[in-house]
Amino acid sequence: xKGVGTHLVLELWGCSNLNDPExxxxxxxxVVDATDVTLLDLxxxxxSPQGVTGVAIVAESHIMIHTWPExxxxxxxxxxxxxxxxxxxxxxxxxxxxxxxxxxxxxxxRGILVE
Amino acid sequence: xKGVGTHLVLELWGCSNLNDPExxxxxxxxVVDATDVTLLDLxxxxxSPQGVTGVAIVAESHIMIHTWPExxxxxxxxxxxxxxxxxxxxxxxxxxxxxxxxxxxxxxxRGILVE
Numbered sequence: 001x002k003g004v005g006t007h008l009v010l011e012l013w014g015c016s017n018l019n020d021p022e023x024x025x026x027x028x029x030x031v032v033d034a035t036d037v038t039l040l041d042l043x044x045x046x047x048s049p050q051g052v053t054g055v056a057i058v059a060e061s062h063i064m065i066h067t068w069p070e071x072x073x074x075x076x077x078x079x080x081x082x083x084x085x086x087x088x089x090x091x092x093x094x095x096x097x098x099x100x101x102x103x104x105x106x107x108x109x110r111g112i113l114v115e
Numbered sequence: 116x117k118g119v120g121t122h123l124v125l126e127l128w129g130c131s132n133l134n135d136p137e138x139x140x141x142x143x144x145x146v147v148d149a150t151d152v153t154l155l156d157l158x159x160x161x162x163s164p165q166g167v168t169g170v171a172i173v174a175e176s177h178i179m180i181h182t183w184p185e186x187x188x189x190x191x192x193x194x195x196x197x198x199x200x201x202x203x204x205x206x207x208x209x210x211x212x213x214x215x216x217x218x219x220x221x222x223x224x225r226g227i228l229v230e
Contacts, residue, residue, distance in 0.1 A: 043172070
């Protein structure tokens with residue numbers, strides 16, 4: 001079904017490295033590389049006492065990571081538009097960085113175009 | 116059902132003002148106000164020849180707007196954690212700024228905590 005974008009909603013449980021801003025940044029860069037999108041801006045926001053938000057704004061929409069170390073949980077969104085992307089490699093990239101015990105995911109087609 | 120966050124996925128069709136970075140910024144600020152979250156950073160990225168991305172990073176996660184003026188379409192995500200927020204007012208805020216003909220929405224509970 002044709003839409004303007006593909007939005008992958010990822011739920012990662014039993015993760016490591018959730019309080020490390022450098023790992024969050026590297027995960028964002030890995031997803032950018034895996035999906036072959038054009039990076040426009042990348043920012044990471046550490047929280048006190050714990051938790052990190054990281055965002056990559058790309059020409060094709062965005063990648064967002066929020067972490068809750070206290071729940072060993074990360075919420076990750078990978079939203080791309082244009083050509084089809086290698087989402088399997090993107091998922092593998094975040095698995096490598098955060099080593100979750102369990103991953104749940106939902107794939108949403110955004111902006112479905114009806115003639 | 117208890118989760119760490121609430122993610123509202125909005126699809127707006129038949130919109131106005133989609134190529135105006137100032138309207139996108141104001142919409143983000145209106146949603147921040149409506150949901151009573153703590154703004155940490157707000158950035159707007161205009162695209163050539165058209166389209167705007169705007170993101171508000173808040174202490175309670177994020178608000179993201181992507182616009183496609185060529186389809187009169189905007190993809191908006193409102194992700195908050197912590198206490199319950201006034202999402203009805205948030206939806207009204209984006210409706211006021213973009214005057215869509217049609218709004219579709221999905222409410223995702225992120226990070227469902229199972230004991």
